[in-house]
Amino acid sequence: MQAAACGSLAAHAMTQRWDPDTYAAHARFVSELGAPVADLLAPQPGERVLDVGCGDGALTERFRAAGCVVVAIDSSPEQVWAALERGLDARIIDARELEFQMEFDAVFSNAVLHWIGDAERVIVGVWRALKPGGRFVGEFGGHGCVASIREAFADALGARDIDVATVDPWYFPTAAQYRSQLESRGFSVDSIQLFPRPTPLPGDVTHWLELFAQPFLSAVPDDGRPALLEEVRARLEPRIRNADGVWIVDYVRLRFAATRPE
Ligand code: BEZ
Numbered sequence: 001m002q003a004a005a006c007g008s009l010a011a012h013a014m015t016q017r018w019d020p021d022t023y024a025a026h027a028r029f030v031s032e033l034g035a036p037v038a039d040l041l042a043p044q045p046g047e048r049v050l051d052v053g054c055g056d057g058a059l060t061e062r063f064r065a066a067g068c069v070v071v072a073i074d075s076s077p078e079q080v081w082a083a084l085e086r087g088l089d090a091r092i093i094d095a096r097e098l099e100f101q102m103e104f105d106a107v108f109s110n111a112v113l114h115w116i117g118d119a120e121r122v123i124v125g126v127w128r129a130l131k132p133g134g135r136f137v138g139e140f141g142g143h144g145c146v147a148s149i150r151e152a153f154a155d156a157l158g159a160r161d162i163d164v165a166t167v168d169p170w171y172f173p174t175a176a177q178y179r180s181q182l183e184s185r186g187f188s189v190d191s192i193q194l195f196p197r198p199t200p201l202p203g204d205v206t207h208w209l210e211l212f213a214q215p216f217l218s219a220v221p222d223d224g225r226p227a228l229l230e231e232v233r234a235r236l237e238p239r240i241r242n243a244d245g246v247w248i249v250d251y252v253r254l255r256f257a258a259t260r261p262e
Helices: 020-032 035-041 060-065 077-085 119-129 147-158 175-185 205-212 222-240
Strands: 048-052 069-074 089-092 104-110 130-141 188-200 248-259
Touching: 020 077, 020 205, 035 060, 035 104, 035 130, 035 248, 048 060, 048 119, 060 069, 069 077, 077 089, 104 119, 119 130, 119 175, 147 222, 147 248, 175 188, 175 248, 205 222, 222 248
Parallel strands: 048 069, 048 104, 069 089, 104 130
Antiparallel strands: 130 248, 188 248
């Protein structure tokens, strides 16, 4: 999932899969914490909204409830199926392959864009999809996001002679970098901010790793994965597990609102 909703991407299709039930059990906080971003979009009745990386559509439903006509896309067939079951107009489309032409008043994306290294391609497609005056509002992982987890994998994979850079799927830009990408395409940036959002997990960090860190785990053969998982968990425990036993992941978010000028 392109997220939420976690979006999913063809580029990592071999190593990153989204199971809607697992997602709902261990990552419902992703769509719940995305509510302020949906509010930032300020959806108006009758507006046409494109949700890029809708995941199971939990957040997309807010736009429908606001009276919008919503198209929800995700590259994960399983997540699109879950969104269809909510009665949404959901379609299997990769965020890098947007072919809409000036159809939308607003494009929204939550917790997806960090899965897409080719940000420019997404931005070009979003621009094309928007009517002049249309808004692009979103949030995703920003510079420094889940640094503890990246470092734990870098150390654990390094000890196995694997360069973590060859498997790390995430793109976490600074606000200045993403602003520059948006402005290069012609967007007017209304707001953009990078902020830490330490996020308590509903259970053990192992679930998070199994759900979100599949590309790292896939770097070793199947029979080596339990040991890798256990080692990464052990490296993380002193850093992100508090005295009450709660795992708190060091999320950093990049939230933005931009407009395609008239
Ligand atoms: C997220 O869903 O927001 C996320 C996933 C993986 C790494 C960082 C953030």
